[in-house]
Amino acid sequence: xxxxxxxxxxxxxxxxxxxxxxxxxxxxxxxxxxxxxxxxxxxxxxxxxxxxxxxxxxxxxxxxxxxxxxxxxxxxxxxxxxxxxxxxxxxxxxxxxxxxxxxxxxxxxxxxxxxxxxxxxxxxxxxxxxxxxxxxxxxxxxxxxxxxxxxxxxxxxxxxxxxxxxxxxxxxxxxxxxxxxxxxxxxxxxxxxxxxxxxxxxxxxxxxxxxxxxxxxxxxxxxxxxxxxxxxxxxxxxxxxxxxxxxxxxxxxxxxxxxxxxxxxxxxxxxxxxxxxxxxxxxxxxxxxxxxxxxxxxxxxxxxxxxxxxxxxxxxxxxxxxxxxxxxxxxxxxxxxxxxxxxxxxxxxxxxxxxxxxxxxxxxxxxxxxxxxxxxxxxxxxxxxxxxxxxxxxxxxxxxxxxxxxxxxxxxxxxxxxxxxxxxxxxxxxxxxxxxxxxxxxxxxxxxxxxxxxxxxxxxxxxxxxxxxxxx
Amino acid sequence: xxxxxxxxxxxxxxxxxxxxxxxxxxxxxxxxxxxxxxxxxxxxxxxxxxxxxxxxxxxxxxxxxxxxxxxxxxxxxxxxxxxxxxxxxxxxxxxxxxxxxxxxxxxxxxxxxxxxxxxxxxxxxxxxxxxxxxxxxxxxxxxxxxxxxxxxxxxxxxxxxxxxxxxxxxxxxxxxxxxxxxxxxxxxxxxxxxxxxxxxxxxxxxxxxxxxxxxxxxxxxxxxxxxxxxxxxxxxxxxxxxxxxxxxxxxxxxxxx
Numbered sequence: 001x002x003x004x005x006x007x008x009x010x011x012x013x014x015x016x017x018x019x020x021x022x023x024x025x026x027x028x029x030x031x032x033x034x035x036x037x038x039x040x041x042x043x044x045x046x047x048x049x050x051x052x053x054x055x056x057x058x059x060x061x062x063x064x065x066x067x068x069x070x071x072x073x074x075x076x077x078x079x080x081x082x083x084x085x086x087x088x089x090x091x092x093x094x095x096x097x098x099x100x101x102x103x104x105x106x107x108x109x110x111x112x113x114x115x116x117x118x119x120x121x122x123x124x125x126x127x128x129x130x131x132x133x134x135x136x137x138x139x140x141x142x143x144x145x146x147x148x149x150x151x152x153x154x155x156x157x158x159x160x161x162x163x164x165x166x167x168x169x170x171x172x173x174x175x176x177x178x179x180x181x182x183x184x185x186x187x188x189x190x191x192x193x194x195x196x197x198x199x200x201x202x203x204x205x206x207x208x209x210x211x212x213x214x215x216x217x218x219x220x221x222x223x224x225x226x227x228x229x230x231x232x233x234x235x236x237x238x239x240x241x242x243x244x245x246x247x248x249x250x251x252x253x254x255x256x257x258x259x260x261x262x263x264x265x266x267x268x269x270x271x272x273x274x275x276x277x278x279x280x281x282x283x284x285x286x287x288x289x290x291x292x293x294x295x296x297x298x299x300x301x302x303x304x305x306x307x308x309x310x311x312x313x314x315x316x317x318x319x320x321x322x323x324x325x326x327x328x329x330x331x332x333x334x335x336x337x338x339x340x341x342x343x344x345x346x347x348x349x350x351x352x353x354x355x356x357x358x359x360x361x362x363x364x365x366x367x368x369x370x371x372x373x374x375x376x377x378x379x380x381x382x383x384x385x386x387x388x389x390x391x392x393x394x395x396x397x398x399x400x401x402x403x404x405x406x407x408x409x410x411x412x413x414x415x416x417x418x419x420x421x422x423x424x425x426x427x428x429x430x431x432x433x434x435x436x437x438x439x440x441x442x443x444x445x446x447x448x449x450x451x452x453x454x455x456x457x458x459x460x461x462x463x464x465x466x467x468x469x470x471x472x
Numbered sequence: 473x474x475x476x477x478x479x480x481x482x483x484x485x486x487x488x489x490x491x492x493x494x495x496x497x498x499x500x501x502x503x504x505x506x507x508x509x510x511x512x513x514x515x516x517x518x519x520x521x522x523x524x525x526x527x528x529x530x531x532x533x534x535x536x537x538x539x540x541x542x543x544x545x546x547x548x549x550x551x552x553x554x555x556x557x558x559x560x561x562x563x564x565x566x567x568x569x570x571x572x573x574x575x576x577x578x579x580x581x582x583x584x585x586x587x588x589x590x591x592x593x594x595x596x597x598x599x600x601x602x603x604x605x606x607x608x609x610x611x612x613x614x615x616x617x618x619x620x621x622x623x624x625x626x627x628x629x630x631x632x633x634x635x636x637x638x639x640x641x642x643x644x645x646x647x648x649x650x651x652x653x654x655x656x657x658x659x660x661x662x663x664x665x666x667x668x669x670x671x672x673x674x675x676x677x678x679x680x681x682x683x684x685x686x687x688x689x690x691x692x693x694x695x696x697x698x699x700x701x702x703x704x705x706x707x708x709x710x711x712x713x714x715x716x717x718x719x720x721x722x723x724x725x726x727x728x729x
Contacts (some may be wrong), residue, residue, distance in 0.1 A: 009660075012662055013662060325649045326663055326667075329666040329667055362659065363656075363663060364653070365653025366616070368616055385525070385528065388526070389528035389530055393528075397528065401659075405523065405524060408523060409529070409535075409536070412518045412521075413532075413536060415543075426491055437721060437725045438696070447658030448657060451700065452668070452700050453699040453724055455692050455723045456724070458492070458494055461494070462494060463490040463494035463498075464485065467497070
């Protein structure tokens with residue numbers, strides 16, 4: 001997917017002026033966080049499970065090479081194939097060749113953010129292979145030719161009315177020429193339209209929530225069951241997953257699943273949890289003839305051993321964005337690439353470059369709500385601050401900011417000078433506007449006063465000046 | 473451990489209180505003295521370094537942190553009327569000196585005796601009530617660093633419960649950021665405005681006549697938005713009300729008479 005992260009500020013303006021988006025965000029902000037809170041409260045050991053989940057991922061990352069090779073060995077033993085893709089281009093090529101090897105015309109896809117990351121759909125379409133999104137949200141945005149705006153709820157930016165219009169526009173030619181208004185009717189129509197596409201698909205492509213090294217299984221959770229149709233009906237099943245999805249054992253998966261659904265949607269567990277362990281075996285009633293796992297690196301191994309490594313613990317639950325007031329104000333598209341919200345603000349600069357995505361780690365108040373809900377306790381504000389440090393070291397921080405900071409720092413490091421200047425600033429501010437107690441406009445402060453009044457200082461001088469008088 | 477023994481406490485005034493609202497500093501001094509502390513204001517303090525820290529300028533942050541560590545050497549406790557500055561000293565300074573063991577020891581020493589004002593009063597000094605009166609309905613905003621780094625949540629509410637005439641009306645989401653974020657509010661004014669706009673709606677919905685919080689930056693942001701919207705809600709630092717200084721002109725209000 002083409003990044004527009006560099007245009008973050010323009011994206012923000014657009015998002016703030018979109019009433020449908022603001023309507024959708026208002027619901028999201030309340031719904032997700034309230035459900036997560038209730039789910040966490042119902043499970044007394046939830047906080048302890050978060051610690052265990054963090055530890056499992058840390059252990060795996062410390063031995064990532066070992067567990068990946070173990071996973072590969074197991075998959076091969078099951079009769080499957082593992083393909084290592086260092087870059088997005090490698091992954092696209094591998095998947096295209098696999099599809100072409102069975103003369104695939106259509107690929108049934110279950111939601112995969114990694115597929116978005118490598119822009120798989122565009123690539124397949126260019127080769128004459130039709131990708132069909134089977135997750136309802138992904139299906140809706142595929143019809144609308146839009147990118148996802150949330151990692152677990154890709155169409156969360158849309159209202160029901162927008163979906164109704166989209167279905168009417170695209171389904172009329174299939175005989176569904178009545179505009180639907182009920183949520184259940186919309187779902188039923190999508191289900192009907194998609195069913196035949198599952199049956200027709202030559203290849204099923206899914207992501208993975210976890211890759212289990214001990215068994216060679218890929219594990220997927222959905223609420224729609226679409227992944228199960230994607231991986232059992234077609235002749236070939238391709239799993240596309242990034243390397244940090246591997247975990248050691250099924251026991252570990254059990255811990256991670258317990259925090260995943262609760263953090264994501266407030267469910268105790270997702271409606272469907274599916275383990276795919278190799279191709280169809282003799283005697284199996286169904287399942288794919290071929291089972292392939294494409295392991296994508298795309299810059300992740302470069303994060304290992306660095307101060308950013310913690311982001312590789314992410315299990316893509318979306319809780320950080322569900323609780324982020326910045327995401328809640330502007331939605332996912334403003335972030336300009338696949339991964340929005342706090343985890344995106346940390347991951348995107350790594351994957352598309354800090355120059356392209358410099359706004360993302362800066363557009364945070366460091367309120368810390370993301371870290372407080374992260375099921376694997378990623379210190380997201382700290383990691384965003386690391387990006388700001390790298391930008392500062394690389395002289396990417398805007399010149400005006402650097403100069404202002406340098407001036408401020410010169411003064412702040414000289415307490416006597418600081419006292420004189422703050423006393424002067426206090427008097428100068430008093431010269432205009434103190435009668436009102438606040439300013440509607442202030443030189444050099446338009447960023448503040450465009451939207452807010454600026455409170456005037458209390459009369460009588462700075463605290464330190466008054467304290468010195470009191471002590472004298 | 474609660475104790476009535478006077479302690480030698482250094483006040484970390486914070487740059488915003490120093491420049492804009494000295495009464496918060498005097499309120500802090502009053503509350504600390506009433507709780508039996510002897511309060512000093514080390515003259516070599518300026519700022520805690522957050523503007524540099526959050527811009528990614530580690531070298532400047534370290535220089536300022538070293539200056540703060542020097543200035544506050546030897547006091548039993550260092551207390552700030554701010555969760556974000558208190559959190560900077562107690563949670564972030566040690567990490568600045570990972571490659572300087574001698575300074576790291578000093579930073580950890582400072583961190584171990586640095587506190588946000590209200591949690592210091594309640595958790596360390598064992599203060600349970602105050603002799604203040606504030607007639608009216610107030611709502612309390614949980615500033616982010618105090619809440620999530622320092623666990624300041626029940627302490628201000630408990631003390632406010634002892635203020636005569638005061639009725640606390642909770643917002644729907646008192647824990648959601650107000651959109652201040654230091655330089656964030658001027659770097660991304662549109663997002664900040666959307667956030668503080670939502671906050672002001674939440675405040676208005678309580679019907680409270682006064683908004684309180686423990687951080688002046690957040691308070692100035694919310695006061696500025698409420699006043700731009702023409703709201704009559706008065707905005708004060710929680711320490712002012714607890715210290716019986718709730719009759720001063722509120723933040724952004726003109727002088728009486």
